[in-house]
Amino acid sequence: MDPLSDATTGLLPHLLQLRTLLNRGQLYEQAVQDAGLALDRPAMTILVLLNAAEHPLRVGEIATRMQVVGPHVTRHLNSLEKRAIIKRVTDPEDQRARLIALTPSGRRIVDRYTTIVNGWFAAALAQWPDHDRAELIRLLTRLTSDLSTQFDAVAAGGTPPESED
Amino acid sequence: MDPLSDATTGLLPHLLQLRTLLNRGQLYEQAVQDAGLALDRPAMTILVLLNAAEHPLRVGEIATRMQVVGPHVTRHLNSLEKRAIIKRVTDPEDQRARLIALTPSGRRIVDRYTTIVNGWFAAALAQWPDHDRAELIRLLTRLTSDLSTQFDAVAAGGTPPESED
DNA sequence: TATTGTTATACTCTATAACTATA
DNA sequence: TATAGTTATAGAGTATAACAATA
Numbered sequence: 001m002d003p004l005s006d007a008t009t010g011l012l013p014h015l016l017q018l019r020t021l022l023n024r025g026q027l028y029e030q031a032v033q034d035a036g037l038a039l040d041r042p043a044m045t046i047l048v049l050l051n052a053a054e055h056p057l058r059v060g061e062i063a064t065r066m067q068v069v070g071p072h073v074t075r076h077l078n079s080l081e082k083r084a085i086i087k088r089v090t091d092p093e094d095q096r097a098r099l100i101a102l103t104p105s106g107r108r109i110v111d112r113y114t115t116i117v118n119g120w121f122a123a124a125l126a127q128w129p130d131h132d133r134a135e136l137i138r139l140l141t142r143l144t145s146d147l148s149t150q151f152d153a154v155a156a157g158g159t160p161p162e163s164e165d
Numbered sequence: 166m167d168p169l170s171d172a173t174t175g176l177l178p179h180l181l182q183l184r185t186l187l188n189r190g191q192l193y194e195q196a197v198q199d200a201g202l203a204l205d206r207p208a209m210t211i212l213v214l215l216n217a218a219e220h221p222l223r224v225g226e227i228a229t230r231m232q233v234v235g236p237h238v239t240r241h242l243n244s245l246e247k248r249a250i251i252k253r254v255t256d257p258e259d260q261r262a263r264l265i266a267l268t269p270s271g272r273r274i275v276d277r278y279t280t281i282v283n284g285w286f287a288a289a290l291a292q293w294p295d296h297d298r299a300e301l302i303r304l305l306t307r308l309t310s311d312l313s314t315q316f317d318a319v320a321a322g323g324t325p326p327e328s329e330d
Numbered sequence: 331t332a333t334t335g336t337t338a339t340a341c342t343c344t345a346t347a348a349c350t351a352t353a
Numbered sequence: 354t355a356t357a358g359t360t361a362t363a364g365a366g367t368a369t370a371a372c373a374a375t376a
Binding site: 058071075078094095097098 | 356357358359360361367368
């Protein structure tokens, strides 16, 4: 749950309920347990991001995608590197930057994890008609885009674009 | 972002991006600032819940709806009660329970807040055709319901309903 | 004995500030 | 001097355990 609620459209309560579902820490713990892993949530988030990116990411890029701040990423990378789950390579194009890559061990870990979670989501949507699945993705894509634009404007200016009266 | 990613359906990345958007603390802070308030996020969440419920709620009910644990709610209620934003009344039907209600001051606060946030969401969806808005709500409703069922099963048994092989 | 809520404490996650190295 | 990252510290948010009161 989140304080953002009670929209004119009636949409907000649904979004917030969904967010509550996806935030449940219990879920994550079940997944790592099923996978026989011992990683905290932000650490796994980093691995999933690296896995999805298919190429090494900079520390700053990881922080941006997680919507967190640099030092938070660094701390987890330190721990992950000690365990040989990721490795840091100096970016040849900029000696200041580091490129973060999964090690083979890291890739195995994230594969085990995503397989389990994907199974849950696939099971939840198993009975859906294909058309509904496609529509949901289409609408969610636009929703995310439009909300992102709106929120950026709010965060930047303190007021939504059209209410600058 | 969350470690739950990379679904077979392609749905997961969208859900997680949406979740990241809704989790941005910056947004909440902008809203309370615009409203001239000084409340932390979980406290406002409680007020929004009480406002949406339209009748007093028990402590346990608030905790359930927030997907948090009892003591967490109690601590915020203590602070909110000191500031006369909520009041606790012993439930006449069960002397153990307390009914939590907004004071007039609390209602004014939550009204100011929700008006601002609702404005943002309304602006974000202003250009949408009515049909898309309705479809989104329909699909989100089912999605939330199905995911909730699936997650409950996972949390309870450690395995999804159909994969008990 | 089970349930509602509270108090006290500890842990997880994230942010801010100060610093180092490269550009 | 600006940027990428790191280190150290502080704060917000939530959980667990032990307890009190009522059912």
